Each structure stands twice: as structure tokens, then as C-alpha cells.
Amino acid sequence: MAAPTHDDAQQRVLAVTGASGRLGGRVARRLSEAGVPQRLLARTPAHAPDLPGAVAVPGDYARYDDIVASLSGVGTVLMVSASEAPDRVPQHINFIDAAVAAGVRHLVYTSSVGAAADATFTLARDHWATEEHIRASGLEFTVLRDNLYADFMPALVGEDGVIRGPGGQGRVAAVAQDDIADAAVAVLRNPAQHHGVTYDLTGPQALSLEEIAAAVSRATGRPVSYREETVAEAYRSRASYGAPQWQLDAWVSTYTAIASGAFSQVSDAIPRLTGHPAVELSELLAR
Numbered sequence: 001m002a003a004p005t006h007d008d009a010q011q012r013v014l015a016v017t018g019a020s021g022r023l024g025g026r027v028a029r030r031l032s033e034a035g036v037p038q039r040l041l042a043r044t045p046a047h048a049p050d051l052p053g054a055v056a057v058p059g060d061y062a063r064y065d066d067i068v069a070s071l072s073g074v075g076t077v078l079m080v081s082a083s084e085a086p087d088r089v090p091q092h093i094n095f096i097d098a099a100v101a102a103g104v105r106h107l108v109y110t111s112s113v114g115a116a117a118d119a120t121f122t123l124a125r126d127h128w129a130t131e132e133h134i135r136a137s138g139l140e141f142t143v144l145r146d147n148l149y150a151d152f153m154p155a156l157v158g159e160d161g162v163i164r165g166p167g168g169q170g171r172v173a174a175v176a177q178d179d180i181a182d183a184a185v186a187v188l189r190n191p192a193q194h195h196g197v198t199y200d201l202t203g204p205q206a207l208s209l210e211e212i213a214a215a216v217s218r219a220t221g222r223p224v225s226y227r228e229e230t231v232a233e234a235y236r237s238r239a240s241y242g243a244p245q246w247q248l249d250a251w252v253s254t255y256t257a258i259a260s261g262a263f264s265q266v267s268d269a270i271p272r273l274t275g276h277p278a279v280e281l282s283e284l285l286a287r
Contacts, residue, residue, distance in 0.1 A: 018080030020047040026181035061091040067098035121257035150174035165255030171206035219285035
């Protein structure tokens with residue numbers, strides 16, 4: 001048998017960004033449990049999880065030279081989208097360009113369902129711009145378009161036990177972060193099988209906001225309800241937080257996107273990629 005080439009060895013080196021966060025950390029732990037060596041990119045490497053077979057390296061998307069150094073010799077990288085910010089797209093572009101310069105071959109990106117230049121959900125426009133730059137970069141790629149996180153559904157509930165927003169009768173196929181992590185690991189371990197593919201990652205059912213409120217109520221034992229707002233009411237009810245306009249637009253457009261049906265489609269990508277059913281919201285909340 002011929003000895004592995006440098007290119008073969010490089011293809012086996014994996015890197016995970018956002019390793020100190022919820023999603024990146026989940027992926028890193030799964031890879032470590034499977035005995036897969038990896039580099040963990042984190043804005044503050046000391047905050048990355050201490051895992052067998054993992055080395056923490058600098059991962060600030062805005063620092064081009066650091067990213068090039070951290071990705072040198074890496075074949076496949078999971079690029080978890082950066083935190084919401086006005087400059088998120090420039091950060092993403094900087095990271096992608098650094099990955100190209102470092103010689104990365106395959107990039108796996110966590111995007112949003114409904115990503116489009118004119119998406120109702122304003123943050124999905126950022127994801128579309130990022131996807132377009134990845135496609136133009138020459139990198140092999142896989143895009144994981146996540147629905148809204150099922151884990152965060154309880155956070156929609158106000159202190160008074162009410163979910164408020166202009167969501168109408170729209171439905172949400174919310175997806176568990178554990179399922180996203182399982183899907184990402186499946187792609188990272190066999191990237192060539194998923195080259196050029198975009199997967200919509202969703203839960204197994206699309207629920208109305210009334211049904212989400214009822215599920216949270218059952219899980220927490222407190223009364224929770226949904227109260228529809230107009231768009232104008234939604235902006236007024238959130239104005240007291242003192243958030244910048246882009247953040248207000250993102251918050252409100254989450255609900256207008258729900259109303260438009262942007263988050264309602266159910267995909268079978270989770271079971272196809274992971275070999276297990278996607279977790280239902282009620283099951284997740286009961287854990």
C-alpha cells in the first residue's frame with residue numbers, strides 16, 4: 001500500500017470554529033468522543049473546551065493572519081456563523097478568504113433556511129451574502145441551512161408569559177442544536193460525499209406560535225400564550241431595550257418571516273444525515 005501523500009494527510013485534519021459556543025462546542029465534543037483529532041478555533045482559545053485530541057487556536061474572524069495560521073494544514077473546516085453584528089458579513093468574507101489562503105479544501109457553513117438577498121428575515125440576507133462568497137471562492141463546500149433553534153423557543157416568552165410578535169398563523173419547523181451538531185459531524189467526517197450540497201436542517205414538524213407556547217407551558221408548568229402584534233406594535237414593544245435599528249429589524253423580522261412561511265417547511269435532512277429522527281420540540285423541552 002502506498003504511503004499517504006501530504007494532500008491525503010491534510011484532508012484528514014479537521015477544524016471547528018466557534019468552539020467555545022453552543023453549536024461549535026457540541027460538534028467538537030462529538031468529534032472528540034469519536035476519536036477524531038481537531039483544531040478548535042475560538043476568539044479566546046483559553047475558553048475552548050479541553051478535549052482529548054483537540055488543540056485550541058486563535059479564531060477571531062476579523063484577524064486574517066491569525067485565521068491563516070490557525071487553518072494552515074487543515075483540509076476541512078466547520079465555519080459556524082459569527083454572532084449577530086452589523087459587520088458580520090465582512091467578518092465572514094475575511095474568514096473565507098483566509099481559509100483559501102491557508103489551503104483549506106472543504107468548508108462547511110452554518111446558514112439559515114430561506115437565505116436570500118431579499119429574505120424577509122433580515123439576518124438571512126447576511127447568510128446569503130456569505131454563501132455567495134463561498135461559492136465564488138473556489139472552495140469545495142457544504143451549506144447547512146438551520147431553521148430557528150428549538151432550544152431557544154422558551155426565550156421567546158416574555159416575563160409575563162406571553163410570546164409577542166407579528167407572526168400571524170405562520171409555523172416553525174424548529175430544529176434542536178444537538179441534531180444540527182450530529183448532522184455537521186456526519187458531513188465533516190465524509191466531506192466529499194456532500195460537496196456542493198445545501199441541506200435545510202429542520203425539526204420533524206412545523207408548529208404554530210400557539211402550539212409552541214403550549215409546549216413551553218407544558219414543559220415549564222407556567223401559563224404561556226401567544227399574542228399577535230402588528231409590525232408597528234412590535235417595534236414599539238421592543239423600543240425600550242435601547243437596541244440599534246439593525247437589531248430591532250432582526251427581532252421583528254423573525255416574526256414577519258414566520259408569518260410569511262419562511263420557517264414552515266419540514267426537511268428529512270436530519271434523519272438522512274444522522275440516521276436518527278429529528279427531535280420534536282416537546283421532547284427537547286422535557287429533557
